[in-house]
Amino acid sequence: MNERNESIHGVACTFRSPSDVFHAAEKVRDAGWKNWDVHTPFPIHGMDQAMGLPRSKVPRLTLLGGVTGFITGCLLTWFMNSYDYPLVVGGKPFWSPIFPFPVMYECTILFAAFGTFFGQFILNRLPQHHHPLFDLPQFARTSDDTFMIVLEARDKNFHLDESRNFLLSLGGQEITVIRE
């Protein structure tokens, strides 16, 4: 990256069909790019491999949420019905892992879902209402029927003219420079 690129976010290139963008992505991956993305209206099957992406880390947050939820359920029922205000009901034990199991079960699912939901948005860095891509007129169509590869200026492979030509050689349709 050189000083000239400081006000440039990257280069965008549109593609017509899922198969065009899929094969182009494979070539970008093989050229050793790290800071780039493929914008599509829907998730394309196999694109993670075509881009060489590692497995998503969302499941770790789901597990974390689930374990937290289960422990919360146990502590909640034990603290309330057995420790803070023991109440005799039908001669049943103050606390056992059996009777409050539905509560523990639901807490596990609730917290695991929170882990998944918020985990997904945290990992995706959302909400993020300002992004240089939103200023690009072509970008609006990537949620409709257009596919777009964006090579970012912060990647060590990035050089404005070379990257443009590289995208053209992949069969791209329309090439635009994205300014910050």
Add this chain to the structure above:
Amino acid sequence: MAHAPEHSTDRPEILDRVNPAELPRSKLILNDRGFHWITDKVCGIVEEPTPLWWKVTFVAALFIASFTGAGLLYLVSTGTGTWGLRSPVGWGWAIVNFVFWVGIGHAGTLISAILCLLRQKWRTSINRAAEAMTIFAVMCAGIFPLFHVGRVWFAWWLFPLPNQNGIWPQFRSPLEWDVFAVSTYFTVSTLFWYMGMVPDLGAIRDRAKTWWRKAFYSVLALGWRGGNRQWSNFEMAYLLLAGLSTPLVLSVHTIVSFDFAVSNVPGWHTTIFPPYFVAGAIFSGFAMVLTLMLPLRAIYRLHDVINQYHIDNMCKIILATGTMVGYAYATEFFIAAYSGNAYEKFAFVNRAFGQYAWAYWIMVSCNVITPQLFWFKKIRENHALVWIICLFVNVGMWFERFVITVTSLANDYLPSSWGYYSPTIVDIFTFFGTFGFFSVLFLLFVRFLPLLPMAEVKMVAPQADPHAH
């Protein structure tokens, strides 16, 4: 015994000899509609000027919803005695309506979660509306237990929150399990629904022309950019939420059935309740999905994305679950007879031939007999008839909950304490109004949010496969 082939994985020889025809898979999207058509169709519903039918229906729905408002206002200002609840029936329409509405919700989660795990691609075009239905149905359901507590301003005592009396909820009661089950269900369904909608909200944002529309959908879409790095996390999260919702939805109606099954009342204290309630819930929910989707399909001309294949599948699920429900009715009778318990036997004979026999036979004819019509292709293709059958199913499932709740309480152990329960006008107003409340929410959803999950429908289109050529 015939000679077994050595390699069972080999293609059987017979297939080469008879040369069977290759049957093409049923098409999910008719007329080879492209990606842009799908975007236009779904965004068009939100972008068009408000249609007249919508305005008229919305006003009508608001009017009907006001009945719930009036019923609840009268209840709160006077007391729960205005409902028809008195000894021996302390659980009347309130619990019946609660179970009815929660059950309706279950089809939405079945479509969005269980069918997702089973890779049933046909779910894509109906899942958004079905999930919305789930959320609104659970909201309607919540009204009843909330107001049944009597002093509704203390309803927050149901939750594990510190209060000035220094006491906590009592977790040995199934009713408290229900609080956790239903509130978790509502929360997780809402998260799942909203997360699935974010990319589609982004699509509406990208097409927005006016500033207020841009602002509204930008806020909701959270700055979604549809990059594959985002899709990768999104798809994983979607799959995990489907995996979490599946045991959740099964547990919710299981726990609802515990409200009954954990008691000692004859006719309630049975182990069949959890599976029987879950099957019934899915049965009634699918009927409601069809009740809503058939008119919407006609109004918005969605015939290419919700086609006969989708309707056939839903009818077949109604047929299957309806038959399970019928089987459960028969099993209940058998087990009652086989148990040798006089009270249990009486409870069931009394259901079919006692003072509530009229309700029992409405239930049987609506739930067991009418869905059997879906065996016939001609009937599944007659959408007006499908719609009417679905209404019957909804009525039948309401009566099922009525029969279970009321017959067991009205005639339990001691004949001296038997009674006959009827609802009051306040009960009727409150329940009638919930249909308006539900419709108001559903109409707002249709008008302002993407009715079909565009991204998911595009994903199942044949041209979405990158190896298609």
